[in-house]
Amino acid sequence: xxxxxxxxxxxxxxxxxxxxxxxxxxxxxxxxxxxxxxxxxxxxxxxxxxxxxxxxxxxxxxxxxxxxxxxxxxxxxxxxxxxxxxxxxxxxxxxxxxxxxxxxxxxxxxxxxxxxxxxxxxxxxxxxxxxxxxxxxxxxxxxxxxxxxxxxxxxxxxxxxxxxxxxxxxxxxxxxxxxxxxxxxxxxxxxxxxxxxxxxxxxxxxxxxxxxxxxxxxxxxxxxxxxxxxxxxxxxxxxxxxxxxxxxxxxxxxxxxxxxxxxxxxxxxxxxxxxxxxxxxxxxxxxxxxxxxxxxxxxxxxxxxxxxxxxxxxxxxxxxxxxxxxxxxxxxxxxxxxxxxxxxxxxxxxxxxxxxxxxxxxxxxxxxxxxxxxxxxxxxxxxxxxxxxxxxxxxxxxxxxxxxxxxxxxxxxxxxxxxxxxxxxxxxxxxxxxxxxxxxxxxxxxxxxxxxxxxxxxxxxxxxxxxxxxxxxxxxxxxxxxxxxxxxxxxxxxxxxxxxxxxxxxxxxxxxxxxxxxxxxxxxxxxxxxxxxxxxxxxxxxxxxxxxxxxxxxxxxxxxxxxxxxxxxxxxxxxxxxxxxxxxxxx
Numbered sequence: 092x093x094x095x096x097x098x099x100x101x102x103x104x105x106x107x108x109x110x111x112x113x114x115x116x117x118x119x120x121x122x123x124x125x126x127x128x129x130x131x132x133x134x135x136x137x138x139x140x141x142x143x144x145x146x147x148x149x150x151x152x153x154x155x156x157x158x159x160x161x162x163x164x165x166x167x168x169x170x171x172x173x174x175x176x177x178x179x180x181x182x183x184x185x186x187x188x189x190x191x192x193x194x195x196x197x198x199x200x201x202x203x204x205x206x207x208x209x210x211x212x213x214x215x216x217x218x219x220x221x222x223x224x225x226x227x228x229x230x231x232x233x234x235x236x237x238x239x240x241x242x243x244x245x246x247x248x249x250x251x252x253x254x255x256x257x258x259x260x261x262x263x264x265x266x267x268x269x270x271x272x273x274x275x276x277x278x279x280x281x282x283x284x285x286x287x288x289x290x291x292x293x294x295x296x297x298x299x300x301x302x303x304x305x306x307x308x309x310x311x312x313x314x315x316x317x318x319x320x321x322x323x324x325x326x327x328x329x330x331x332x333x334x335x336x337x338x339x340x341x342x343x344x345x346x347x348x349x350x351x352x353x354x355x356x357x358x359x360x361x362x363x364x365x366x367x368x369x370x371x372x373x374x375x376x377x378x379x380x381x382x383x384x385x386x387x388x389x390x391x392x393x394x395x396x397x398x399x400x401x402x403x404x405x406x407x408x409x410x411x412x413x414x415x416x417x418x419x420x421x422x423x424x425x426x427x428x429x430x431x432x433x434x435x436x437x438x439x440x441x442x443x444x445x446x447x448x449x450x451x452x453x454x455x456x457x458x459x460x461x462x463x464x465x466x467x468x469x470x471x472x473x474x475x476x477x478x479x480x481x482x483x484x485x486x487x488x489x490x491x492x493x494x495x496x497x498x499x500x501x502x503x504x505x506x507x508x509x510x511x512x513x514x515x516x517x518x519x520x521x522x523x524x525x526x527x528x529x530x531x532x533x534x535x536x537x538x539x540x541x542x543x544x545x546x547x548x549x550x551x552x553x554x555x556x557x558x559x560x561x562x563x564x565x566x567x568x569x570x571x572x573x574x575x576x577x578x579x580x581x582x583x584x585x586x587x588x589x590x591x592x593x594x595x596x597x598x599x600x601x602x603x604x605x606x607x608x609x610x611x612x613x614x615x616x617x618x619x620x621x622x623x624x625x626x627x628x629x630x631x632x633x634x635x636x637x638x639x640x641x642x643x644x645x646x647x648x649x650x651x652x653x654x655x656x657x658x659x660x661x662x663x664x665x666x667x668x669x670x671x672x673x674x675x676x677x678x
């Protein structure tokens with residue numbers, strides 16, 4: 092690398108790290124979301140900001156980005172890591188449960204929004220192929236911005252995730268379709284699409300089969316070395332390898348990243364991988380947001396301000412209405428449909444990719460592409476504001492169920508149950524039978540309303556929020572029982588609760604012994620693995636039916652349960668089939 096290139100690289104790195112380490116905490120201090128902070132910093136230090144003045148003040152070279160295109164690979168890597176961590180939070184079972192939303196709601200959102208936008212642009216004089224390209228491009232929403240805001244476990248997050256997953260799947264077919272519509276392309280477009288689809292399906296199938304056998308061994312070897320560097324290297328190897336595999340056959344690399352995350356989520360190492368990847372994901376996503384800000388030329392925006400404002404408002408309004416109506420038709424609550432529709436209204440980083448493909452295929456001219464690129468950048472910038480607006484409007488449309496004032500005013504300490512599904516309801520029933528006061532919290536308003544009608548002391552809220560925990564009386568609570576079936580969320584909440592109250596008894600539901608070990612490491616007082624409990628109950632029923640007296644059976648079951656818990660705390664997880672004194676227990 093030549094000296095000039097090295098100087099440029101180091102200068103750009105200094106600006107990025109300076110923005111991350113100094114400017115973004117400043118935004119956080121004033122309660123401005125880092126998303127807007129990164130975009131504004133990109134606008135400030137980019138070629139249309141301070142970079143424009145380098146000729147007049149050469150010293151600005153060291154506090155501006157001189158080659159924003161050099162940052163694009165890092166920006167793409169940030170999106171890849173985002174999809175990878177989303178995969179870590181999901182599971183194949185949960186993804187299968189979302190299939191109707193992904194291919195139903197997701198497909199309808201893209202087709203209806205894209206069709207209406209294309210029709211409007213065609214009516215305004217755009218040729219039909221260009222109108223179709225622009226309509227499809229603007230129909231996409233931002234994975235990189237929406238999911239960090241909404242999460243994946245709330246009703247809004249689940250709806251957004253299903254639509255965004257379909258959009259991610261459709262990126263490559265849409266780009267090939269635009270290429271086939273281009274005047275310079277022959278009739279090979281459909282053949283290429285079919286080829287990419289079957290090759291991509293084959294690669295994904297191979298990854299799923301091989302990953303189930305290879306990944307546990309890979310991470311087990313990395314874990315035995317007790318080297319964080321090697322564990323990080325193994326994680327990045329899997330992410331980059333999977334992304335390259337899907338990219339080589341023509342699919343988007345984010346498809347490979349998502350599959351890799353799903354595969355690792357099925358192993359006992361998913362929590363460690365998520366923790367070690369998180370800082371890199373945050374920094375790389377920050378670079379992506381800065382590139383969005385760098386693409387905004389304020390001089391062009393000012394020159395075309397009325398048209399840009401009109402275009403942004405029109406696109407946001409149409410997409411918000413379409414998404415909200417579709418969600419209502421599919422049975423979503425008014426509040427969920429309203430908040431999701433407004434949040435998903437802005438364009439996407441993928442919009443920029445599709446606009447570039449449409450320009451390359453000569454479907455739209457350069458000026459049109461530049462105009463809609465600015466509209467997209469502005470739309471991305473206001474996404475956090477849309478999220479806040481969506482919450483505000485949703486509360487007006489349908490007020491969320493809240494705890495009655497008389498309930499939160501009670502001075503008597505009560506146990507807190509987090510999650511009101513099947514397990515949470517049973518825990519609440521048993522506490523009520525034994526006269527122990529409790530309050531249950533759930534983030535699904537439908538579950539809360541049904542529970543309150545059935546007599547449960549339940550409230551709507553997000554247990555990860557400090558104000559929600561304070562309203563529940565966390566300072567006086569004798570115990571917290573975590574019953575949710577979200578292993579990542581359970582770990583995060585356990586760590587948060589332990590930090591708030593070191594003396595708090597935390598009883599947590601675990602998926603298996605490996606998950607229980609993670610919860611113990613996070614600070615749980617007791618973690619109850621479902622698989623082991625079902626084995627103990629089965630053993631108890633079998634022994635009683637075989638004629639063993641109930642007293643000795645209960646005593647031996649309690650003894651074996653204590654033994655299991657000790658093994659999990661000391662050894663991390665029960666790796667082998669446990670032994671009873673009278674023989675082996677299979678499974």
